[in-house]
Amino acid sequence: MPTYLESERLTLRPFAATEAELLIELDSDPAVMRYLTGGAPTPPEEVRDRVIPGILAGYERWDHDLGLFAAHEKDGGAFVGWFCLRPLREGPRDEAELGYRLRQAAWGRGYATEGSQALLAKGFAELGIRTVWAETMTVNRPSRNVMEKLGMTLTKDIPTPDDMTAVEGSEHGGVRYEITKERWELRQA
Template structure:
């Protein structure tokens, strides 16, 4: 198991094929998937055929994956995952930040903790220049995490999705943070 990073309460590591069952447990929880697909359970074989290849994909510019299993440090309990993947296969300048944690991890500050650690690693070690994140406008919990980790609101946008879900008529929001903004905030907080 290759550990990508550790925080006080989390270990982030690369996905392996054996994680498919845990992934299915997360994406078959209607509350977890509420703002992703309206809470619809996965179709038979969807995890193995569609999701696992994305989670296992390795990016040339990173020399590794862009999706990271989040485990509870100490117990090793599977909590969900974080996304920190390049927007382009060939450049780590701009990355997308995301998180999908099971309900057992909600309300504990773990999305914030993991996101802060990924942002720090991205800007200090991986050559990242800009971090972006998107969610549905109505997903106030996710938006709050984005704000707490220093990302700023950029825009509201509307895309065509294969299925309408509650709140999608209000669009999606994009947040972002540049390396320069991150460095300035670290300097001013010391």
């Protein structure tokens, strides 16, 4: 698989059609899925039949520039999770969502910030991205901390999606953070 992006400790690369097991394992951890499904795992058949094909279709849709990418440690090659930088399916290409989902073993090591910083740099400096946004549950303080470390600012509260009302803290809704290319450039100066 070709490398998409490297940071100090991580390599991000496209997922292969044969790598469903990485996502099945990641999404089977109740702690990883806590603020997404209330801890329920993603069914393996859904990963194989819908998630992986959707990831691969995204690479084609966005000329392999944007999408969801597997993250591995440079030292030893361990799979740590995934990062994404991608527009909404019907949205403008210069507005992209930033996302990340990491294995518990990778938590607290700065990987979410490091991988996200690398994606922001690529998106703003090379891919013509104008605005990057990210959303999470209001109560998901670790994810919010990452967004704030990246220089993203809270732009609005968002309602809890109907399919997430059983998730812990869903009564508090969610939040959306954003950073513009101009703000990112100021932080780099």
